Amino acid sequence: MTDSSRQTEETAIPPRLRFARGPSDDTGIAERLALNRTGTFEWDLDARTLDVDEAGLAVFDVDPAAFDARPQTVVERLDPAERTRLAVTIDEAVTEGSSSYSVHFQVPLPDGTRQWTHVQARILRSGDGRAHRVVGVVRDATAEVTHSAFVLDLEKRRRRQTDIVERTTSALSRAMTVDDVIAALREPGGLTMLGADGLALGLVENSTLDVVALGGDCPEALDDLGPVGIDERLPLGDTVLKGRPKFVTSREDLVRRYPALEPHMERMRFRAAAYLPLVAQARSLGALALFYRERTAFDADERLLCLGLAAVVAQSLQRAMLFDEEREFATGLQSAMLPRRIQAVEGGEIAVRYHAAWSGRQVGGDWYDVIALPRGRVGIVVGDVQGHDTHAAAIMGQLRIALRAYAAEGHPPATVLARASRFLAELDTDRFATCTYAQADLSTGAVHVARAGHFGPLIRRADGRVGSPQVRGGLPLGISTAFVDEEFPETRLDLLPGGTLVLYTDGLVEEPGADVDKGVAALMREVGEGPAEAEALADHLSDRLRERWGSGDDVALLVLRRSPDVGTVRAPRLHQYIHQADPEGLSDARSIVRQALTDWGMAELADDAELVTGELLVNVLLHTEGGAVLTLEVLPEPVRRIRLSVQDRSSVWPRRRAPGETSTSGRGLLLLDAVTARWGIEPRGEGKAVWCEIGPVPGRPARGERDGGVPHPM
Incomplete structure (x- = not known):
């Protein structure tokens, strides 16, 4: 190619596709692909032969001298699952009329490792749509897939860390008191919220460190501590004193750093721990320990996560402590204003x-x-x-x-x-x-x-x-x-x-x-x-x-x-208030009287008592402007009678009248004369009480036996 023709060809190439010339300008395309572990192939579907260049055979780890141009020679080295997945992808593309296909699969290598391989191919078809040839490239995609998996795993871990921070922040944002914060950390979902298998929370109280919360797989050694001095020989106290986090990846390392825990080493069920200082506005509140069963290391992101969780807990505790102090002040002030x-x-x-x-x-x-x-x-x-x-x-x-x-x-x-x-x-x-x-x-x-x-x-x-x-x-x-x-x-x-x-x-x-x-x-x-x-x-x-x-x-x-006035066992008593505006009050009062006499073993007097109760209460509710108080009591022996009293706030006393045959009222006192043994009216402060006694009278026949059964007024 002459210089002028070369210049013309270069001019025809868009600037973004031109390559700078250098010492490797004489390297061919095949060599360039081979250097990047990329080869080409051509598959004749009619002749059932496969033509693969040396770079492609190197990707499949096949010796060029031993390759016999049969497709089976390449794929038979794959695991059955990978071979099936490759065959299914190709068959679907060929039979469904696709013009190309792309597939990733693993190729086993002699050293026991596996190489991710990528095939990108184009399907050539005749005029009737029948596939007759496949051409494409095959390349080593291990670095790409590994990087992609790393990125996916990194993204997954970051999402998990974000979820942990969000759950912790949401749960602690609802905590108002220190007890609420402790409860949120100790509840069944608290450890899941923190992403740990156990925890211990110690708060500074004057010159002591009080372990106020334990959960999950925490060291039983802490059970014996309780309020103790802030001692650098123990990890929680040392964290408070130095104000720096500590990340431990083995129990042996923890005991080596803190020999005081050696007697408790066999009871420790965790493998790693993070001891985190709780500091808010330059004030040391305590320390939080998170324990893990399976963790063996803390990378940079995980350390930042632990420190972020400690900051959230510290801020919640500071807010809760301030609330508790203000509430104590408020309740103290209010109590001082109320009667002691x-x-x-x-x-x-x-x-x-x-x-x-x-x-x-x-x-x-x-x-x-x-x-x-x-x-x-x-x-x-x-x-x-x-x-x-x-x-x-x-x-x-x-x-x-x-x-x-x-x-x-x-x-x-x-x-x-x-x-x-x-x-x-x-x-x-x-x-x-x-x-x-x-x-x-x-x-x-x-x-x-x-x-x-x-x-x-x-x-x-x-x-x-x-x-x-x-x-x-x-x-x-x-x-x-x-x-x-x-x-x-x-x-x-x-x-x-x-x-x-x-x-x-x-x-x-x-x-x-x-x-x-x-x-x-x-x-x-x-x-x-x-x-x-x-x-x-x-x-x-x-x-x-x-x-x-x-x-x-x-x-x-x-x-x-x-105080209730229940009388005695031999002379019980009850009281009932009947409101003037209560439509059920009269009926309830009669039922209560009957039930009380039945319970007291005096059911034979219930009919008369219920009749008199209704008559006296109706008079009060109709002729006064207030309610009535009904009192029923058993008089002491020797003669067991009942005394029934209805009290109201009216000063007007009932009058005896002579009702005519067609009158609908005026017979109340006549009824008392006929049914009761005695009755009367007494002044009671602002009002009066109408009372009566029902039961046998010594020396007199019972009602119904006197004067041939005609009631005899007393």
Whole structure:
């Protein structure tokens, strides 16, 4: 080729495909391919012969002098599985009309290793589409495949490391207290989260290191440690002192570095360990040890992963410790504002509970108080100052003391709340408060209640039924004075023996995003299902409802129970309150009377007692403006009779009348004369009680035997 022709040919080659000339310009294409362990082949499908150049035979590790141009000579050296995979790939390409195929397979070498081989071929077909020849290249792809496998493995390991960090961060982000962090690490998924087979967590407490968490395959030697001095002779203590991580790849190496562990070496079930310092904002919090059963080395990525996990744990612990400190401060401040001691009450029992919100320094304004009043009465109050901060707590403390002073002077509930509202307004604050205040006389069961923008009380009767009586109320304290409306109407309630009064704040019934009526209904249900004793009921309500709603708000709870009046074994007694607005109350009262007499072995008196019960209660519910208290008791021997009493708050006494034949009323006292042994009317404080005795009278025949069966009035 002349210089001019060579120049013309070079000019025709695109610049990006030109090769710089050098000492190897005379090297042919075949030599270049052979240097890169790449050869060519031509396969005549009609003649069933295979032509492979020397470079291609070298890739197959076949001696050129021994090659007989048969395809079987090349493929018979492959393992059966590889041979089958190669044959299937070629058959599919030929029979399905493909123009090419590509396949990777392994070729065994004399030294026992395997070489990855790649064939890239083109299928030549005749005009009718029949394949008659295959041409292509064959090359050693070991380096390529190995690199690809390395990249895939590296990517897999990095994904796994990313997953570990994400799971750990997600789990610990929900931990609020140190106990929550420890629980997250010790739970069944904690080790999986960290990618380890065991762990040990030690926290610095003053000058000691307290091992607070063990999990999985950790050294039993740590079980005997507990709180110990920070000692460099032990790996956890040494990690804390030096502040540097340690990666151990054998138990022997660990014991060699820390001879104090030698007596425990046989009980160690791990092969490698990572001891990681826990440091946050230059403060040493402790150390974390991760143990592995199968690991024998820590590469750079794995060391970085361990250090990243330690950083996540340290940050979570620091946040949790700060939260615990703030919560301790908040609860301490709140407790200082509340009564230190609740005095016992005569004729009943009382229980109080306060639970702070899980919100660090977010101190609440909820409070309770129990106040001794003149004439043996007791004042009870539950309230809530607006806001969740130290200012709300400070206002609550002042308001509680002021309300206590007004109540102790003996003022009625309406006056106490009016003066408390005026006091709050004079504090010159923008806060208001809600509360419910009640004065209870446990000797009579009379309870006078007034409320200021707060929930009314719940009453649980001795039989477990729970009601929410209608208690009229006024505006919240502070607001009522600002609007010149200091009216707080009083409502009288009757607390029967064995009955319970429950006062509470909104933290016990409010669920975020839900109607508060749902919470009140749940509280009523739990009050009815809980134990009767005041302390046990307070615990029951605290546990069940705070667990249900969460702990986003403070809770103040007060439970007052009047002592039950059960009489004696020989003279039992029951009490029942019938609300005027309760349509089932009359029927329930009659059933309760019948069941009680049956249980007491006096079923023969049940018919008369049930009849009289209905008559007396109907009179109260029709002719008065309140409910009634039914009392049933067995009089002591020698003559076993029952005494039935219905008490109401009306001062009007029943009158004896002479009803006509067509009258539908006026026969109540005539019925008492006919059915009972004796009856009468007694004044009772603000109202009266109509009582009667049913049963045999000494020296008189039983009803039905007197005067030929005609009832004889007493």
